[in-house]
Amino acid sequence: MANIIRSRIMIIEDDPGICTFLNATLHTEGYVTIIVSSGQNALELISSHCPDCILLDLGLPDMDGNAIIESVRAWTSTPIIVISARSMETDKARALDLGADDYITKPFGTIELLARIRTALRHTQTTAENGEIALLGEYHVGEMTIDYRKHRVYIAGEDVRLTPNEFRIVALLGKHAGRVMTYRTILRQLWGPSASADNKILRVHMASIRRKIEPNPNEPRYIFTEVGVGYRMAEEV
Ligand code: CA
Helix, strand or coil, X not given: CCXXXXXXXXXXXXXXXXXXXXXXXXXXXXXXXXXEXXXXXXXXXXXXXXXXXXXXXXXXXXCEHHHHHHHXXXXXCCCEEEEXXXXXXXHHHHHHXXXXXXXXXXXXXXXXXXXXXXXXXXXXXXXXXXXXXXXXXXXXXXXXXXXXXXXXXXXXXXXXXXXXXXXXXXXXXXXXXXXXXXXXXXXXXXXCCCCCCCCHHHHHHHHHHHHHHCCCCCCCCCEEEECCCEEEECCCC
């Protein structure tokens, strides 16, 4: 077993049914759980228990989950995965922009949930920078290789000839593979804090990137669209 120290997951959720489901699922996978049903308790217990990952329901009885994200992010980078019944894209984007690492919309499946948790934990363990990139200067998924030293992207060994801006977008998503990056985050990281909030430029770049890297641009294999929120690079599971 690779994980001798069991990761501790805090579940902040006021719905007893979902709590029971999450608790049972996480225990089966060998995680230790800490369950909290109100925002106030959550804030106290996060500082005393220092969980490895936080699953956060946005609709809590005493507090908006977004306020918890803001408060936690003021002092720790513990990964936060938002679990929300809100399917509004603006809510998801807001939570991510406040510092949540990922989100999952109710109802969700066990496999999806566990994959998101593994991704979140892996990113903490490699200090937010993808370990493979730090080691090799490359990121691999499927037949794609991003070469960070040469600033090139290859599909099955063939240089796909991205423009400099296209490369920057792919490179950024690769560094955060498995995690959703909001349009705002991408624009700001690539073009600075004063970047236009217009997502249109990203969509234009992405259409061109997909024509170059995806076998079928309508069914992306490498870069997924999170509708109304942003993009997510695939990672090997
Ligand atoms: Ca709730």
